[in-house]
Amino acid sequence: MVIMIACNQCGKCCKKYSNGGLSATKNEIEYWEAHRPDIYKYVRNGNIWLDPDTGQQIELCPWLKKLSNKNAYICGIYNDRPEDCRAYPSTLDEMILDECEMIETHDLLNQQQAKKTLETLMAVDRYPNL
Ligand code: SF4
Ligand code: SF4
Numbered sequence: 001m002v003i004m005i006a007c008n009q010c011g012k013c014c015k016k017y018s019n020g021g022l023s024a025t026k027n028e029i030e031y032w033e034a035h036r037p038d039i040y041k042y043v044r045n046g047n048i049w050l051d052p053d054t055g056q057q058i059e060l061c062p063w064l065k066k067l068s069n070k071n072a073y074i075c076g077i078y079n080d081r082p083e084d085c086r087a088y089p090s091t092l093d094e095m096i097l098d099e100c101e102m103i104e105t106h107d108l109l110n111q112q113q114a115k116k117t118l119e120t121l122m123a124v125d126r127y128p129n130l
Pocket of ligand 2: 100
């Protein structure tokens, strides 16, 4: 039986956490400062996704882009996104709480197997599609 489907890029996780729920490491911020000023301008006092003009937290991550012809999203800084984003989804409980669309009914009925599948998926490629 197939347990847990691939990320369908629904964007729920980015929408939920981008308003102050994400962090970046010191190294990531230093890298952005040196090589990605377009990203660094959304950093203020070590916090991420602050409006460059007002310094206020942005409601929705500025890098979340909706695909024009379908209800799906991509990350505009995929290769340079913070580790915090790469680490999602980290636990089955988190996915259930967030209504992550990788989970199907059979995962809820067989949570031990779903947890093992998640570990395998994340060991290969964290945050596989978005
Ligand atoms: S940086 Fe990318 S992965 Fe992280 S919240 Fe924004 S769009 Fe999502
Ligand atoms: S990881 Fe889950 S919540 Fe996030 S985009 Fe993929 S299916 Fe949606």
